[in-house]
Amino acid sequence: MIWECFFMGTLLATGWILLVTRGVRGWCQPALSFVLGSCTYVVIGLGQVVLHLPTYPVVTLAIAWVFNLSCLGSALRAGRLTRASVNGPMLAASFGGLLMVVVTLRQLNFVTWHSDSFRYAMASALIADSHFVEMSTNLLTKRMFGYPVLHAPALFIGEYYFRSLAPLLATATTWTLAWFVFEGLNTSGATQRDKWLMSLIAVGLLVSNNRFLWNSFYLNGHLLCALTLLVTVGAGWLRARGSQPRATYVLLQNLAVPVLVTTRPEGALLAAFALVPSLASAGTSKAERTLLLSNLGATCLGWHGYVMHSCLVRGDIEASSIGLCGLGAILLATAFMVHRWQAVTRWFAYLVPAAEIALWCALLAFSLVRPAVMRSSIAATLRNVGLDGASWGSSILVLSALVAATLTFTRAPDRTLLRFPVTTFIPLMLLLAPLRGEAYRVGNWDSLTRMLIHIVPLAVLLLAASASSRGHLPFRRRVRAKAVQPTMATDGLARE
Amino acid sequence: MRRARAMPPNAPNTLDIKSMLFGALALAIVVNVAQFWSVNARTRKNYRSFAHYPNADLVAIDGHERSLFRRHHQRALEFREAISPGATLVFPADRELVDDELAQQLLSYGRARELRRVPYDPSVLGKSVRTTKHVLAKVKAKKRRAREFLVVARGRDAREFALLRRNETDMLIEIALLPKAIRSEVSP
Numbered sequence: 001m002i003w004e005c006f007f008m009g010t011l012l013a014t015g016w017i018l019l020v021t022r023g024v025r026g027w028c029q030p031a032l033s034f035v036l037g038s039c040t041y042v043v044i045g046l047g048q049v050v051l052h053l054p055t056y057p058v059v060t061l062a063i064a065w066v067f068n069l070s071c072l073g074s075a076l077r078a079g080r081l082t083r084a085s086v087n088g089p090m091l092a093a094s095f096g097g098l099l100m101v102v103v104t105l106r107q108l109n110f111v112t113w114h115s116d117s118f119r120y121a122m123a124s125a126l127i128a129d130s131h132f133v134e135m136s137t138n139l140l141t142k143r144m145f146g147y148p149v150l151h152a153p154a155l156f157i158g159e160y161y162f163r164s165l166a167p168l169l170a171t172a173t174t175w176t177l178a179w180f181v182f183e184g185l186n187t188s189g190a191t192q193r194d195k196w197l198m199s200l201i202a203v204g205l206l207v208s209n210n211r212f213l214w215n216s217f218y219l220n221g222h223l224l225c226a227l228t229l230l231v232t233v234g235a236g237w238l239r240a241r242g243s244q245p246r247a248t249y250v251l252l253q254n255l256a257v258p259v260l261v262t263t264r265p266e267g268a269l270l271a272a273f274a275l276v277p278s279l280a281s282a283g284t285s286k287a288e289r290t291l292l293l294s295n296l297g298a299t300c301l302g303w304h305g306y307v308m309h310s311c312l313v314r315g316d317i318e319a320s321s322i323g324l325c326g327l328g329a330i331l332l333a334t335a336f337m338v339h340r341w342q343a344v345t346r347w348f349a350y351l352v353p354a355a356e357i358a359l360w361c362a363l364l365a366f367s368l369v370r371p372a373v374m375r376s377s378i379a380a381t382l383r384n385v386g387l388d389g390a391s392w393g394s395s396i397l398v399l400s401a402l403v404a405a406t407l408t409f410t411r412a413p414d415r416t417l418l419r420f421p422v423t424t425f426i427p428l429m430l431l432l433a434p435l436r437g438e439a440y441r442v443g444n445w446d447s448l449t450r451m452l453i454h455i456v457p458l459a460v461l462l463l464a465a466s467a468s469s470r471g472h473l474p475f476r477r478r479v480r481a482k483a484v485q486p487t488m489a490t491d492g493l494a495r496e
Numbered sequence: 497m498r499r500a501r502a503m504p505p506n507a508p509n510t511l512d513i514k515s516m517l518f519g520a521l522a523l524a525i526v527v528n529v530a531q532f533w534s535v536n537a538r539t540r541k542n543y544r545s546f547a548h549y550p551n552a553d554l555v556a557i558d559g560h561e562r563s564l565f566r567r568h569h570q571r572a573l574e575f576r577e578a579i580s581p582g583a584t585l586v587f588p589a590d591r592e593l594v595d596d597e598l599a600q601q602l603l604s605y606g607r608a609r610e611l612r613r614v615p616y617d618p619s620v621l622g623k624s625v626r627t628t629k630h631v632l633a634k635v636k637a638k639k640r641r642a643r644e645f646l647v648v649a650r651g652r653d654a655r656e657f658a659l660l661r662r663n664e665t666d667m668l669i670e671i672a673l674l675p676k677a678i679r680s681e682v683s684p
Binding site: 108109110111112113114115117118121122125126129131134135136137138139159160161163194197198201202204205208209210211213214216217313314315388391392393394395398399402405406409410444463464466467468469470471 | 512520522528531544546557
């Protein structure tokens with residue numbers, strides 16, 4: 001129990017130091033600290049793997065603490081960390097609360113699993129004993145690194161997983177979502193009451209979802225993927241909305257992206273699609289674009305290069321790793337071009353429609369090449385989602401209907417940043433079926449069914465963020481003909 | 497990026513979006529809550545939103561005789577039950593000669609501590625080895641193209657094992673039991 005408390009405390013402390021030394025205050029601190037701390041830990045571990053250093057968790061923790069202390073030291077020297085910048089009660093409540101949650105969850109011992117969970121635990125054990133080179137091609141390409149490395153220190157106490165990690169990630173997801181909604185509505189000038197109410201409703205919608213709660217105890221990387229996707233997209237959206245401090249949002253995005261890439265096999269594609277609107281946004285500076293592109297490119301090249309090399313040593317050729325290495329190289333080349341020639345960014349305005357069209361064309365092409373796989377996948381997905389074949393109930397149907405109605409009947413500035421990753425998710429996931437050469441199945445064990453959680457928090461954010469949007473009727477002219485007096489003008493709308 | 501089209505605040509097609517959205521999302525919460533327990537009731541224990549287990553040992557969680565976990569990791573579990581934790585394994589350096597799955601299972605769930613890669617051919621060295629005595633664990637091949645698996649040692653406290661192969665059987669043999677010539681090959 002002490003070891004688990006120490007590890008979770010280290011994650012929280014790492015993120016807290018990163019936030020406080022950048023002057024971030026407020027009720028977002030505990031959740032964002034845990035998210036940033038977890039991401040930093042994964043990034044340190046990733047560095048160890050790519051540089052062929054031992055992957056013992058003690059080494060990772062030692063590097064994390066050296067990093068923490070050097071951050072603290074430099075902030076103190078530069079005068080960025082003063083007594084006034086530290087919110088004592090918030091700090092005490094965060095660590096006290098974390099301790100209580102860990103102790104309670106260790107007693108409750110809730111866990112949900114599936115056969116993949118045993119593979120994740122196996123990967124954790126190999127990382128913990130620094131046997132990473134013994135990972136098979138299957139384990140490297142499917143279970144990857146981001147989630148197992150966070151559970152690896154549990155082997156110290158003879159367990160294969162931390163009982164509190166998944167619930168803490170779920171809490172961080174919920175809390176971060178609430179804060180994104182609150183801060184997003186804040187930039188639209190919504191009233192205090194509306195901001196709190198909508199944040200609470202967003203949290204309610206997420207935690208009342210049966211599959212979200214299942215994922216909150218599930219030994220799998222889905223929730224970490226959902227959290228990092230939410231952070232990547234949400235931070236980009238808030239940055240575009242002009243929320244401050246801007247540098248913190250860039251940091252959040254840049255730490256979440258490597259975790260997203262190394263948590264799920266489709267993570268690199270998800271990260272690329274999540275960043276497209278951020279890169280296309282007129283408000284993104286040249287330096288930010290270069291940083292985002294080079295970060296994603298370097299992570300893809302670093303991780304998938306390592307996987308490709310490990311596969312080649314075993315005599316295997318992994319097409320997906322080769323493809324994603326190529327993507328990494330292209331992204332790095334683009335980052336270089338953006339840095340060198342400003343004129344390149346003119347073309348970024350067409351990124352969103354081009355990516356959307358390319359995705360749908362690819363889906364159409366693969367449907368023609370492998371019609372049977374695509375037909376079976378669509379049929380299975382419709383049964384899973386529409387006829388409750390996979391324990392989602394009708395929640396996905398309801399959520400989809402709400403998203404469709406909101407996108408059709410309302411307009412909001414900068415919403416493309418939230419809309420694009422949501423609307424491209426389904427074609428992207430369907431495209432993975434022919435790419436892996438296997439159709440999706442009916443039941444709880446189906447991959448796409450479980451992957452749907454990746455997009456749920458983001459869809460809820462999209463809905464809640466639309467509270468300050470403008471109404472838009474497609475049959476506008478007819479309404480104008482019957483012109484009536486305006487019915488409402490919220491504070492947010494008045495400011496817009 | 498294209499921004500939303502600017503509309504005057506008193507545009508006639510402006511709707512009370514905020515109230516409608518509050519209502520719709522509240523309704524969605526009610527729908528989720530209403531079906532929550534019925535979804536749990538018709539789902540297997542490991543797919544329910546909450547499932548309590550007596551401890552955090554995966555082997556205990558799904559370790560019963562015909563479980564998924566035991567089926568997938570039987571070789572490692574047999575090794576773990578037969579041999580004390582911390583054993584050293586010697587495997588051929590050529591990774592194509594032995595399934596990687598076996599090495600990673602023995603290192604994770606089998607509780608072996610170390611794995612050394614040595615250049616030898618397990619089929620060539622295994623030809624002259626007899627394993628009628630000291631078989632501590634045996635896993636029969638249930639699938640086509642799968643191999644039988646034996647753990648051969650004098651007792652639970654054996655420390656060093658080499659992987660050899662004979663007649664479609666993978667054998668983890670305590671190095672001390674091997675003939676001197678083979679012993680020098682696997683532990684130079």
